[in-house]
Amino acid sequence: MSREAAHYKQVRHRDSGTWLVxxxxxxxxxxxxxxxxxxxxPLPGVAAxxxxxxxxxxxxxxxxxxxxxxADWSADExxxxxxxxxPGGTEDPFFRRPLWLQVRCAGRVLWAYNEGHVDAVxxxxxxxxxxxxxxxxxxxxxxxxxxxxAAEHRxxxxxxxxxxxxxxxxSTPGDRSDAAHERGDRPRHHGSRYFRxxxx
Numbered sequence: 001m002s003r004e005a006a007h008y009k010q011v012r013h014r015d016s017g018t019w020l021v022x023x024x025x026x027x028x029x030x031x032x033x034x035x036x037x038x039x040x041x042p043l044p045g046v047a048a049x050x051x052x053x054x055x056x057x058x059x060x061x062x063x064x065x066x067x068x069x070x071a072d073w074s075a076d077e078x079x080x081x082x083x084x085x086x087p088g089g090t091e092d093p094f095f096r097r098p099l100w101l102q103v104r105c106a107g108r109v110l111w112a113y114n115e116g117h118v119d120a121v122x123x124x125x126x127x128x129x130x131x132x133x134x135x136x137x138x139x140x141x142x143x144x145x146x147x148x149x150a151a152e153h154r155x156x157x158x159x160x161x162x163x164x165x166x167x168x169x170x171s172t173p174g175d176r177s178d179a180a181h182e183r184g185d186r187p188r189h190h191g192s193r194y195f196r197x198x199x200x
Contacts, residue, residue: 020087022052023117027092027098029062030180032034033069035173037100040063043072048165056084060094066171071095086199089185099169102179105160106153108145109179112161115168122161125154 009046033036043059060073073094075082085093090102101112102123112118124141125148148157167177 011166017139018120018141019052020143021055022091023072023113023138024055024085025122026116027094027113029095029097030100030176031067031069032095032097033063033064033073034067035176036064036066037171037175038064038066038069038097040073040094040126046173052057053084056087056093057082062095062097065088066173090180090183098180098182100176101164102165102177103160103163103177106147106156108147110157110160110164111185112164115165118164118168121148122158125149125161126156140195158176 011054025042025154025157029038029040030036040060040062042047042055043061046059049058056109056187057075059075062069062071062073064070077086087093090109091097092099099111099113099116101118103110112121120140121144146191147153
């Protein structure tokens with residue numbers, strides 16, 4: 001186990017009910033133009049949401065510093081409301097681009113949206129004692145795959161998370177992980193809607 005992976009190990013983790021959507025305000029993706037690292041962020045000028053759940057409806061921009069590619073996303077409309085994006089899987093929820101942060105791990109693919117997401121998962125996986133302090137209904141850790149939580153995979157998953165942390169610092173097409181490609185594994189749309197009273 002690397003020194004970086006060992007750093008993630010801790011005795012106790014307290015899950016306060018963190019949602020996966022909390023990490024969608026900044027998503028590292030594979031650029032559709034050059035294959036390097038691009039960034040998906042809220043559209044400039046849009047006010048910060050009051051609730052994390054609003055991040056699924058907030059207009060987004062994909063921008064690549066390498067080739068200059070730019071694209072905008074806005075939620076579809078249905079019945080007077082906005083249809084939200086759905087987080088999860090190895091594609092970003094908005095543009096459906098492959099995530100930049102993907103590596104092969106324990107015979108599967110380990111992925112994350114950004115460095116903060118990596119650190120949050122590492123803190124959970126590395127803990128020997130895990131406490132749940134909130135309802136598991138929408139909590140990210142309660143929904144994590146069993147193989148990531150298994151004690152026998154702990155060292156391998158922590159090493160994979162360390163590899164993701166290193167990938168986050170790289171940006172050229174040649175730096176792209178061989179795991180970072182389209183799989184079409186986004187979750188089925190659950191039809192969430194947001195009825196505007198605000199800026200979107």
